[in-house]
Amino acid sequence: MHAPLLTRRTALKLVGLGVPAFALSSRGSVETAARVKTILTSGQSLPVIGLGTWRTFNVGSDPVLRDARAEVLRAFFAEGGRVIDASPMYGSAQEVIGHGLRKLGTPASLFSADKIWTSNGTATREQAAQSARNWNVPAFDLLQIHNLVSWEAHLPTLRKMKEEGIVRHLGITTSHGLRHDACERIMKTEPIDFIQLTYNLTHREAEDRLLPIAADRGIAVIANRPFDGGDLIKRLKARHPQAPDWLAELDCRTWADVLLRFVVSHPAVTCAIPATSKVVHLHENMAAGRGRLLNAADRARLLRLFGSL
């Protein structure tokens, strides 16, 4: 049984501090305004749809695929996208992002999010610096401890780096519904700005504790695996080859759109980071960041219809 979506106390806090707002996309049109949410610890606003790079950007030195990923980045920035998330664990993804940023020029709007992924607790700064070189950026907007690896050692160092102005935000990550107990302890006892976790239509464990805690403590939430690694879209298309007409009532046009809109319509979620290697899919994903969010009735309807997935 999942906890209520919101307690009244949390709802009031969200309304008071983080009213979802709109920001004009680079197209400058109200009709294409990208929905943003606010990072409560810094006051910065982020579009609700970001870009993940697990698997999709790990293309090595392949010049054709590197340029293709640069086109994904170009389309992402053109649609007003800001948050890009990577990790040293993702093979060559960081270098491929760096290739794209060198080719396109790094926009001032970029919100670069990477991770510390080493069991060597003394290597925090070294790995962060190497990652920044791979990205071709001077520093990161967000550094997250990947899957809580050696977090006890990394977190104090990240805190110092934040005080020194080397990184603007710090956080922790988990995925696949794992490590929620440890995440809860950290969220309740350590001052962090972000948590990244898996949240999608069929993996809603985070609603029980982590999302309410995040809302209560003003911790921004990045939702990874919004399509459950692509599996959700495959299963939806297998059951419903044609997207039903009623999706339009929700301002949605594709399965990717509705799945992402479900994720970012949770009040505690700041943004989702779907990964893609295709520009056409990128546009579908970014559409979920425009138009209305799903209300409780919409979400319940989707859960009834797709709950058996």
Add this chain to the structure above:
Amino acid sequence: MIEDLHTYTLDRFIPFTAETYVRLFDRIHAELWPAPLVSAAAGLAVLVFAWRGGWLPATLLLVLGLVSTAIVFQFPRYGELTPVGTVFGWGFLTEAVLLLVWRLRAKPIRPSSSPLASGCGVVLLVAGTVVPSLLAVLDDSITAFAGLFALGPDPTVIAVLGLLALAAQPRWLAILLPIPLLWCAVSGATLWVLETPLCWVPPAAGVLALASAVVRVRESPRVA
């Protein structure tokens, strides 16, 4: 990190897409042209030598094939995507050395009298050497995820398993089989995660090689 490994599903160990994996072989064939023609010729030569009992030249060609695959696929291209590439680059080089030692030190070869072992060996040797080149001419989508002999790991390893099934003495199988069998398992898992229709080929090759090894071990008292 190690304590978390048991929570990882298989797909978390494959940090790239099917498109990227296929492109590895496309790039090798294009950038190293006419290496695919050399691969076809080398594969045919292995078959001819094996047919005529020329085990030393057949082995040397397979050694070169393993070294070539390590140099053009594992280390530079696959190793960029995953540490598995670098690990098996060294694995393939190690296997190449072991094959050389085997051929230089082992007693003269007496091929198995068992139709099963011989049959497995022939199937594997043909499948690893010339079949990929033939299929590439007919429909390269079939070999898109495997590459060619001496340029791609699957055909090269399958050819090695074929030679071992035909010619390796039982006491050498314990030394020569582990690395190729491990690759067959890892490759099968990789191709399965990437949802390729022929993901069963490397594991099936491993099973055939093992079946042949069991037969060779059982018949060894009769092989003086």
